Amino acid sequence: MLSREERQHSLFSDRGHKPGDSRQAFQIDRDRILYSSAFRRLAQVTQVVSAQEGHVFHNRLTHSLKVAQVARRLSEKLLVQQPDIAADVGGVAPDVVEAGALGHDLGHPPFGHTAEEELDRCAREAGLADGFEGNAQSFRILTRLAIHRIDYYGLNLTRATLNAVCKYPWMRSLIPRSKQQRKYSIYDLDKAAFLFVRPDQNKRQTIEASIMDFADDITYSVHDLEDFYLAGLIPLELLATDRDELNRFITEWLRESSHNYVAKAVKQNPDRFQNFLDATYNLKGQYRPGSFEQKAQIKRISSQLIQNYIHSVSLTTEYGDRGYLQYDRAKEEELKFLQRIVWSYVISNPRLATQRYGQKRIIRTLFEIYLEAIQARDLSFIPARFVREYLDLESRATNGEDIKLEKTRMAVDIVAGLSEAEAVLQYRRLTGINQGSFLDYWE
Structure with missing residues (x-):
């Protein structure tokens, strides 16, 4: 039977790094997501209307915090009322459910669903058959893009927590208008991580994912x-x-x-x-x-x-x-x-139509600029946090590997990982609308 507490990179011990750390495995998962820069970014990502509208409306960060609170209370209630059934259907751990809720929206791009559709279109036009989907991007962030240790990519979470994030535990289907084409939690390039989470590739949500x-x-x-x-x-x-x-x-x-x-x-x-x-x-x-x-x-x-x-x-x-x-x-x-x-x-x-038009233009322009820079090997345009991965790709290319799709996916990752303020700033600078300042920080 697969261990729920096994981590993605099992060769690296995450217990004992800090003397006196008494946290359990799932508590560590929850804390890693909460302290990640990907989670902080959600404060400037649209829930329904622009995050720039201020505290009047929810943004993705406040939404995620409330989902986590509701999910934890629901899991606690079910555990008290039906402990035997909870065990029979795979186990219900409130820390896992809360961690899944905190991580479920990490992959949303700037400007919400409008940008999600445009980025999907850009990715598919550039050759990525599985395009872009916010849920799949969340899984990719947790298993690949988030930074935690120099020894590996991702947050090195447990199998249970990664399962809890998978609302749609399958890769994108090519069947037109099917649910599995519209919603999915895994990109083709992340299949290895998915096979760690569930080697049998079954398409059922875990109970913790269903609660989330x-x-x-x-x-x-x-x-x-x-x-x-x-x-x-x-x-x-x-x-x-x-x-x-x-x-x-x-x-x-x-x-x-x-x-x-x-x-x-x-x-x-x-x-x-x-x-x-x-x-x-x-x-x-x-x-x-x-x-x-x-x-x-x-x-x-x-x-x-x-x-x-x-x-x-x-x-x-x-x-x-x-x-x-x-x-x-x-x-x-x-x-x-x-x-x-x-x-x-x-x-x-209709009042949001003109705003959406401008947002789509920002997303497409940035994607095209970053993809061109990656293909041209122009490191001056690639954000510093992606340089190590880019150099890894180039090293593999010299060994004869085809890395074209991975380079395209990197352009998607860069744009999807921007906050809305960063997206607007970079668009203005890169198109010459506003030169910005030399001191503007850009990671």
Whole structure:
């Protein structure tokens, strides 16, 4: 039986480096992710709207911290209530679940999903059949790109924690429009690391990954809605009281996704969802917008919803839609309903269209510049932290190895690893829009 505590680079002992370190293996994993520069970068990466908007909206860092908190509490609750089933389905360790949650979004590029799509397009056009995907980039960061010791690449985490990060434990499929083509957690070049995590390459989430995945859904469903409701961008009171507005919302949803089972459920019983909103979020006329009282009420509502969703799931030995989690169908539909509200009123808002156009241009331009520099062996353009890996690639090339795809992947890694402020700064400098300062730090 494979050891859950075995590390990716087992030749290097990570216990005993510091005299008196009493931490257990999974606690070390959690701390390594928390202290990594890849985790700090998330403070300047978009959750839904630009991280530059300030503390009003969640960024990827605050989102990840909240996912970690919800995931840990959910795992603790399941362990207390169903310890035998937890053991039967592979084990539930709160430190592993929390570490998986802290690491699950490390791979998101600057500017969020807009950049993710553009970087995927750039990568595929440059010859990488598996393109770019944020989940696969997270796995690559943890196993390859993050810096921890001079002896190896990556954070040298345990098998259990790396499994907990894998929401989609497979490589990209070439079958058009399949789920495994759209979502995947492993690049082709990282197959060796994946074989360490699960030599049999089975495609089931571990229970710890399923807990993290569910906590992620809870967190962005509730907190993103909270953000945009308080900002006045989502008319929850209107949806809660106006049947015409709700019908318009449902019609648009069905038109875009006619097979969506939640949209069909809303259409069949709109009163149920209207009553849910009315009982939960309808604060119209009760509090002045932005007031202490309104914000306190919203915090209370969000807290109660999170508790409701945490208590709506239990463990099962039968693998299903949410892995080994048994969920309440009605609560699952509520979560999807809340997510769609954010999509309809904020993410698809035309006001973001011009911003997205500029963001795509930044991503494509930077990718092309870095790829050209890598191919031309111009070390002056390659960030210092990538020089060692670049020289390793060149050394292998002199031995006759084909490293073309790895060089292209390096260009992807450089762009994906930028914060949004760094991406804008580098774009302006490299295109001559703003020369910047000689003293600007660039790692």
